Amino acid sequence: MIHSLLVLLACQLAGEAAARLLGLAVPGPVIGMLLMLGLLAALPGFAARVRPTAEGILANLSLLFVPAGVGVVGHISTLGTQAVALLVALVVSTVLAIAAAAAAFVLVARLAGVGDD
Amino acid sequence: MTDLTAFWSYLSEGPLLWLALTLLAYAAGDACFRASGRKPYVNTVLVAVVILAVILWATGTAYGTYFEGAQFVHFLLGPATVSLALPLFDNLGQLRRAALPVAAALLAGSATAAASAVAIAWALGVRGEALASVAPKSATAPVAIGIAERIGGAPTLTAVLVILTGITGAVVATPLLNALRIRDWRARGLSVGVASHGIGTARAFQINPTAGAFAGLGMALNAVATAFIAPLVVALFR
Numbered sequence: 069m070i071h072s073l074l075v076l077l078a079c080q081l082a083g084e085a086a087a088r089l090l091g092l093a094v095p096g097p098v099i100g101m102l103l104m105l106g107l108l109a110a111l112p113g114f115a116a117r118v119r120p121t122a123e124g125i126l127a128n129l130s131l132l133f134v135p136a137g138v139g140v141v142g143h144i145s146t147l148g149t150q151a152v153a154l155l156v157a158l159v160v161s162t163v164l165a166i167a168a169a170a171a172a173f174v175l176v177a178r179l180a181g182v183g184d185d
Numbered sequence: 186m187t188d189l190t191a192f193w194s195y196l197s198e199g200p201l202l203w204l205a206l207t208l209l210a211y212a213a214g215d216a217c218f219r220a221s222g223r224k225p226y227v228n229t230v231l232v233a234v235v236i237l238a239v240i241l242w243a244t245g246t247a248y249g250t251y252f253e254g255a256q257f258v259h260f261l262l263g264p265a266t267v268s269l270a271l272p273l274f275d276n277l278g279q280l281r282r283a284a285l286p287v288a289a290a291l292l293a294g295s296a297t298a299a300a301s302a303v304a305i306a307w308a309l310g311v312r313g314e315a316l317a318s319v320a321p322k323s324a325t326a327p328v329a330i331g332i333a334e335r336i337g338g339a340p341t342l343t344a345v346l347v348i349l350t351g352i353t354g355a356v357v358a359t360p361l362l363n364a365l366r367i368r369d370w371r372a373r374g375l376s377v378g379v380a381s382h383g384i385g386t387a388r389a390f391q392i393n394p395t396a397g398a399f400a401g402l403g404m405a406l407n408a409v410a411t412a413f414i415a416p417l418v419v420a421l422f423r
Contacts, residue, residue, distance in 0.1 A: 076264040083267070094412070095327040097266035098405050104270035115274060122268035125261060126397070129387035130229050131211045132262045133351065135255035136326065137234035138241065140348040142248050146341050153309035157319055158346055161302035162353045162380050163361060165323060169294025169376035169403070170367045176289040177369065182282050 072121035079104045197246060203254025210236040225359040230384060231352050262383070266325075269386075269405070272398035279395070280402065283371055290372065291403065294379035295410040298323035299418040307422050314339050320419050322346040324411035325382040325404055332412055336419045347382070354381020355388035370395040378403025 083100030086092065092099070108115050147154050177183060196202045214232035221227040241251055252259070273280065280287065302319045311319070318338035321329040326347045333343035358377045367373060374396030377385040382404045390397035 073264070076267045079267045079270075080263045094409055095266075095325070095331075097263045098325070098328075098408050100263070100267040101270045101273075101405060104267050105273055108270055108274040109277070115271065119271060122271040125265045125268045126272070126390060129265055129383070129390055131208070131233075132258055132265055133230050133348070133384050133387065134207055134211055134233045134237065135252060135259040136344075137230055137348050137352070138237045138251065138255070139248055140345045141234060141238040143341055143345045146339070146345060148315070150306075150309075150311050150315055153306055153311050154315065154319065154346065155349070156309060157302045157306035157311070158322060158350055159353050159357075160305055161298055162323070162350050163357055164301045165294045165298035165380035166354060166358055166361055166376045167365060168297040169290040169379045170362055170365065170372045172293035173283075173286045173290035173372035173375055174367055174369055175286075177283065177286040177372070180285045182286060 069121050072118040075107075075118055076100075076104070076122070076125075079107070197244065197250065200254035200257070203251045204257055205254075206237065206240060207233075207255050207258055210234075210240075225388075226356050228352060228356050228388075230355070230387070266383075269401035272390075272394065273402055276395060276398040279371065280399075286372070287375060287399075287402070287406070290375050291379055291406045291410055294376055294403070295323070295407050295414050296418075298380055298407075299411065299414050300421075303418050303422055313337075315342060316422060317419050318342040319346060320415040321411050322350045323380050323382065323407060324415075325408050328408040328411060332415050336416050348384070351381045351384025354385040358385060358388065359392070371399045374399030375403040378405075379407045382407070 079100040080097050082103055083098065084096030086099050087094060087096040210233040211229065213236060214229040217232050218227050218229045237251070241248065299320045302322060303316060306316055306319050314337060317336045318333050320336065320338070321332035321343060324332065324347070326344060329343050329347045330340045333340050354377055358373070362373050362376070370393050374389045374393070377389050378400030386397065386400040386404050389400035
């Protein structure tokens with residue numbers, strides 16, 4: 069577990085360093101994820117070693133958003149007088165975005181002949 | 186009574202109590218979710234956040250004090266993002282075959298999220314800084330905040346909108362996609378990840394591993410896409 073945690077942290081660290089040094093808009097952990105994907109593809113047997121730790125963290129992914137969510141409650145007032153307008157925009161646009169993305173996926177998958185299996 | 190007060194001030198100043206309460210509130214949220222028969226609107230994150238907000242309010246605790254304990258949980262967001270490489274790797278074959286539909290869904294979802302949010306807010310009278318803060322709200326928090334700063338939005342407002350978008354996506358995705366009769370787990374996962382980042386991805390993992398992997402991919406891709414799309418959308422409404 070220590071080794072796989074170390075690998076996860078090392079990828080994140082390398083990602084943060086790359087984001088800072090190259091001035092990228094993409095956050096460090098996302099670059100770290102791509103590095104990790106490269107390692108998984110390059111090293112046979114690596115996936116089996118990091119799997120318990122990575123899956124343990126991912127199984128509780130929702131928990132990790134709780135502290136930020138609590139912070140947001142205190143800032144709800146920053147929505148100000150436009151709160152209702154902003155909330156309507158947010159809910160409707162999220163519904164539209166999910167529908168548009170899912171429909172585009174299904175449509176193009178059908179056209180390209182890459183069906184579900 | 187003085188002993189109790191002294192004990193409370195000792196506990197409430199340290200990280201232990203707030204870390205324990207964060208896990209407890211999450212466990213309670215999860216219990217509510219299960220007891221409801223896994224109804225999507227009984228969202229685990231939402232329930233836990235409400236419980237903790239009430240506790241902080243009732244005890245007059247500052248968020249900074251709470252975060253002393255909660256930061257240990259918050260910190261794991263980074264390693265968790267790196268961990269998303271594993272389900273991506275497991276689905277690499279599927280992903281390669283689905284490159285075209287993934288690209289189409291990313292473009293459609295990312296553009297719809299930014300453009301419709303800004304258009305609706307504009308139509309309802311939102312202008313200026315607040316309007317620019319809405320555009321990147323479907324991207325994962327650190328990206329959205331960075332974009333908001335660049336296009337003249339307010340980072341704190343964007344952070345609030347990002348979290349609320351995530352919870353909205355996690356709550357509406359299942360009933361919405363059922364109503365649209367979309368059964369492809371790849372499409373369901375990817376669309377939720379694109380529209381509602383990590384919170385939507387966490388929800389997708391609760392339902393199906395393929396959906397979770399594609400949601401993680403959607404979140405990562407939209408972090409990049411939003412950096413290009415959000416400034417364009419905001420420029421249109423200036």
